[in-house]
Amino acid sequence: MSIKKRLLMSNIAMIVIPVIAFFFIEIIMGYLLFVAFNGDTEGEHFELFLRLRFIGMLVVLVITNGLLTYFVARSIIKPIQQLSEAANKISEGNLNFELTVKGKDEISQLALMFETMRKRLKQTEELNQQYENNRKELITSISHDLKTPITSIKGYVDGIRDGVANTPEKMEKYMDTIYSKANTLDHMIEELFMYSKLDLKKVPFHFENMDLRSYLEDFMEELRFDMEDKGGSVHFHVEEDKKYIIKADRDKINRVITNIIENSLKYMNKDRPEINIFLKSEQNFVKVQIKDNGSGIDQQSISRIFEQFYRTDNSRNSSTGGSGIGLAIVKQIMEGHNGEVWAESEEGIGTSVFFTLPKAGENE
Numbered sequence: 182m183s184i185k186k187r188l189l190m191s192n193i194a195m196i197v198i199p200v201i202a203f204f205f206i207e208i209i210m211g212y213l214l215f216v217a218f219n220g221d222t223e224g225e226h227f228e229l230f231l232r233l234r235f236i237g238m239l240v241v242l243v244i245t246n247g248l249l250t251y252f253v254a255r256s257i258i259k260p261i262q263q264l265s266e267a268a269n270k271i272s273e274g275n276l277n278f279e280l281t282v283k284g285k286d287e288i289s290q291l292a293l294m295f296e297t298m299r300k301r302l303k304q305t306e307e308l309n310q311q312y313e314n315n316r317k318e319l320i321t322s323i324s325h326d327l328k329t330p331i332t333s334i335k336g337y338v339d340g341i342r343d344g345v346a347n348t349p350e351k352m353e354k355y356m357d358t359i360y361s362k363a364n365t366l367d368h369m370i371e372e373l374f375m376y377s378k379l380d381l382k383k384v385p386f387h388f389e390n391m392d393l394r395s396y397l398e399d400f401m402e403e404l405r406f407d408m409e410d411k412g413g414s415v416h417f418h419v420e421e422d423k424k425y426i427i428k429a430d431r432d433k434i435n436r437v438i439t440n441i442i443e444n445s446l447k448y449m450n451k452d453r454p455e456i457n458i459f460l461k462s463e464q465n466f467v468k469v470q471i472k473d474n475g476s477g478i479d480q481q482s483i484s485r486i487f488e489q490f491y492r493t494d495n496s497r498n499s500s501t502g503g504s505g506i507g508l509a510i511v512k513q514i515m516e517g518h519n520g521e522v523w524a525e526s527e528e529g530i531g532t533s534v535f536f537t538l539p540k541a542g543e544n545e
Contacts, residue, residue, distance in 0.1 A: 191249050198249075202241040206234060260288040264295060276303040326369055330362040337362075375436075376506045379513035386430045386517050390541045393434075393467055394425040394460060400438060401458065411446075413454035423462035428541045433514045437522075438471070440507040441534045445473035466520070466537045477528035486524055487512040511536070 267280050280296040283289060337355045346352040378384045401417045408415045419425075442456060451474050459470040478486065487508045515522040515536055526532035 194249055195246055198245045199238070199241050202245070203238055206237045206241070209237075257288065260292055264288075264292060267295060267299070271299065271302070276306060323373065327366065330365045330369075334359050334362045334366075372506055372510065376510050376513065379510060379517070384517075386433065388428050388430055390426055390428055391431055391434075392425055393427050393429075393469070393538070394419055396431070396434070397438075397458060397460060397469075400435070404442065404456070408454065408456065411454060412452070413449075413456070415456045415458070417458050417460075419460040420462060424540075425460060425462055425467050426541045427467055427538045429518055429538055430514075433517070434538075437511045437514050437536065438469075440511050441471050444507050445471065445475055445532065445534075449473065449475045451475065462540075463537075466539050468535060468537045470533050470535050472531060472533040474531040477530055478524070478526040478532055479528055480526075483524055483526050487522065508534075 263280065267278070270276075270278055276299055278299075280292055280299065337359050340346055341352070341355055346355045375384070397417065397419075401415055405415050445456060446454060455474045457470075457472040459472070461468045461470075511534075512522055515538075518538055520536055520538045522534070522536040524532060524534045
């Protein structure tokens with residue numbers, strides 16, 4: 182019941198209840214007058230009758246007004262006190278409480294909005310804490326990932342300065358290593374820059390209609406040469422008589438496929454690495470599966486591989502290298518295309534990374 186209705190009912194009750202009470206008082210006092218006092222309307226008995234009737238009416242008025250005022254005021258003041266206590270807790274930075282909401286009046290609605298505000302503030306606080314933890318992890322990860330190649334470069338430069346590379350062959354080897362490490366640094370910085378811009382929504386997407394099948398066939402030709410040099414193989418599986426036209430940013434899709442395959446090869450532990458790419462056409466989207474025969478990922482880690490700087494090798498050694506955000510960039514690009522990305526894996530057998538893209542026309 183709203184406060185307005187409550188006050189209206191209280192005012193009506195303050196009139197109706199005394200009138201009814203006065204009626205019963207008149208009946209009772211009349212009984213006393215004509216039965217107990219034998220109908221004596223004069224003298225002390227009649228004066229006592231008048232005094233008792235007046236006192237009874239006064240008591241009825243006091244009790245009625247007092248009780249109604251108390252209950253109405255209590256129903257208003259108590260929720261306000263709870264709101265005041267809640268506001269005080271929030272001002273002190275305490276969001277770990279729950280405001281109980283009862284009733285459907287204006288104050289209850291206010292309390293409900295207040296509780297909703299508290300929950301949102303708590304979510305914002307938790308999100309800010311998560312951002313702070315991510316920021317600290319970012320600094321730690323960048324420091325570690327950049328320090329490794331820099332330390333290697335410094336070591337080889339010191340070797341040249343100290344005359345360790347005293348033959349043309351050694352000098353060439355040292356310079357090739359320094360150049361390789363510098364390229365690694367450049368790639369890591371470029372990926373960090375890309376991820377930062379994607380995270381801030383500052384990377385423009387240049388969408389165009391593209392045939393994903395033709396694109397993948399060209400991509401596979403280039404990949405096949407690299408895999409053959411490593412003693413591996415690559416296979417392309419596609420459903421015939423289907424259309425694979427999507428609206429996408431060609432460069433971003435190239436980044437997605439490259440990052441996934443690089444990540445697969447990075448953790449490949451087989452003598453003959455193998456990459457299989459499957460292309461399927463669904464009703465409203467195109468699905469790509471990139472499958473490797475690597476070491477696989479445990480089920481506890483599979484759901485986290487698209488997080489920034491997450492690696493399945495907890496030692497974070499330099500044997501695999503990389504910035505640790507390749508798959509995080511993949512996820513960001515997929516979100517920019519209104520697509521999805523996920524992974525499935527079986528330890529010792531291999532990992533499959535799936536992503537879907539809406540067909541041309543579905544996201545226009």
